[in-house]
Amino acid sequence: MFFLNPQSGIPLYVQLQQQIRQRILSGQLLHGAQLPSVRELSAELHINPLTVTKVYQLLQREGFVETHHGHGTYVAHESPALKIDARRREIAPALEQLVTEALHLGLSEKEIQALLSEKFRRLQPKSGNAP
Amino acid sequence: MNESPILVQTVSRSFDGPPVVHDLSFSVKAGSIYGFLGRNGSGKTTTLRMLAGLIKPQTGNVRILGNDPFAIGAEERQWIGYMSEKAVIPAYTKVHSVLKLGRELYPTWDNTLADSLLAKYDLSPKKRFMTLSQGNQRLLSFIMAIAPRPKVLLLDEPAANLDVVARREILDDILDLIRDCGCTVLFSTHILSDVERVADEIGILAKGNLRVSETLDSLKDSIRQARFFGFKNGTPTEDIPESFRIVRSKTEITVTLRTNSHATPETLAQRWSCQQETRALSLEDIFVELSRN
Numbered sequence: 001m002f003f004l005n006p007q008s009g010i011p012l013y014v015q016l017q018q019q020i021r022q023r024i025l026s027g028q029l030l031h032g033a034q035l036p037s038v039r040e041l042s043a044e045l046h047i048n049p050l051t052v053t054k055v056y057q058l059l060q061r062e063g064f065v066e067t068h069h070g071h072g073t074y075v076a077h078e079s080p081a082l083k084i085d086a087r088r089r090e091i092a093p094a095l096e097q098l099v100t101e102a103l104h105l106g107l108s109e110k111e112i113q114a115l116l117s118e119k120f121r122r123l124q125p126k127s128g129n130a131p
Numbered sequence: 132m133n134e135s136p137i138l139v140q141t142v143s144r145s146f147d148g149p150p151v152v153h154d155l156s157f158s159v160k161a162g163s164i165y166g167f168l169g170r171n172g173s174g175k176t177t178t179l180r181m182l183a184g185l186i187k188p189q190t191g192n193v194r195i196l197g198n199d200p201f202a203i204g205a206e207e208r209q210w211i212g213y214m215s216e217k218a219v220i221p222a223y224t225k226v227h228s229v230l231k232l233g234r235e236l237y238p239t240w241d242n243t244l245a246d247s248l249l250a251k252y253d254l255s256p257k258k259r260f261m262t263l264s265q266g267n268q269r270l271l272s273f274i275m276a277i278a279p280r281p282k283v284l285l286l287d288e289p290a291a292n293l294d295v296v297a298r299r300e301i302l303d304d305i306l307d308l309i310r311d312c313g314c315t316v317l318f319s320t321h322i323l324s325d326v327e328r329v330a331d332e333i334g335i336l337a338k339g340n341l342r343v344s345e346t347l348d349s350l351k352d353s354i355r356q357a358r359f360f361g362f363k364n365g366t367p368t369e370d371i372p373e374s375f376r377i378v379r380s381k382t383e384i385t386v387t388l389r390t391n392s393h394a395t396p397e398t399l400a401q402r403w404s405c406q407q408e409t410r411a412l413s414l415e416d417i418f419v420e421l422s423r424n
Binding site: 006007008009010011012013014039042043046047048049050051054100104 | 164310328406412414415
């Protein structure tokens with residue numbers, strides 16, 4: 001299930017594209033998994049089928065999914081999920097937002113780095129062999 | 132696909148006074164849903180009535196599926212589904228007689244669709260039109276417009292007087308129709324959240340002319356509101372060409388503009404030696420910004 005907010009300033013196609021991409025990057029959708037058809041997904045989300053078509057086309061261009069004609073859309077086998085730069089691109093907007101806010105608030109790079117490290121320590125799942 | 136199923140070319144129309152629609156041009160691509168927005172009296176209903184062939188433009192042309200809707204015969208007329216703003220069904224007619232009329236009038240009438248919608252909307256066939264609630268009257272008019280499985284669907288405020296559930300249902304039915312037979316839809320509405328959910332293109336009408344006509348995605352992607360503050364050399368007074376609206380206060384300037392225009396928020400902030408932050412706008416914000424003044 002995807003959660004879309006039509007009233008947001010972010011276009012629906014961007015919201016849907018981000019959510020599918022995040023699921024692929026986080027491994028919730030594994031390579032080879034079939035995505036719902038355009039018809040199914042547009043009916044489920046009560047949105048225009050053209051929006052879903054557009055999202056699938058964009059994801060295909062980015063290499064996240066593959067479309068087999070007449071057989072549906074699948075998470076690509078050579079998924080960019082494995083590539084580190086795809087993950088970096090994904091987090092870039094959030095980082096930009098963070099740095100902009102920091103500059104507005106007059107916080108230095110050093111202070112932000114310290115805050116980030118602290119957050120990492122708190123949120124990172126603890127495992128035995130972590131450095 | 133080569134010609135737009137709905138085409139309006141330099142159309143003007145007045146009724147004993149200043150023009151209600153003035154030099155209006157736009158088109159709707161095959162298979163898309165066009166949300167037609169505007170304040171009361173902006174010319175939406177007049178435009179839809181011209182497209183439905185009920186009134187003639189005084190200058191310019193309208194074309195539906197390549198034809199003049201004022202001149203077409205019964206054969207072509209069945210491809211146009213039209214739901215007017217106000218009910219045109221005689222008050223004492225029973226629901227089943229209304230549907231019978233549709234069945235006899237339209238060779239393409241889809242009885243299964245009509246019956247399933249009747250059941251879904253819980254409309255009693257034996258009730259007289261006048262005894263239906265306003266919402267149910269709208270739903271019956273909607274069935275009459277879509278049961279002939281038109282190629283072009285013109286809906287004038289289809290969601291007026293409907294509760295949230297019924298609104299969501301008719302939006303789904305419009306989407307179903309598009310998925311099944313690639314129908315092209317033009318609908319006017321005040322309810323912007325409906326448009327945001329289903330429309331792929333929108334037009335915002337103000338004083339008889341379109342302020343914008345483009346895909347909802349490009350509109351949301353390109354229009355931003357920028358707030359400028361922290362001016363080092365005092366607040367500038369210059370005008371910003373191509374901007375939609377400028378609000379000035381002693382210490383701040385807020386501008387609604389297109390990010391792809393000449394003056395971007397970044398270049399303006401540099402020129403004015405100040406800080407800026409931009410935000411994306413919802414359709415409601417964009418609508419208000421573009422319909423003002």
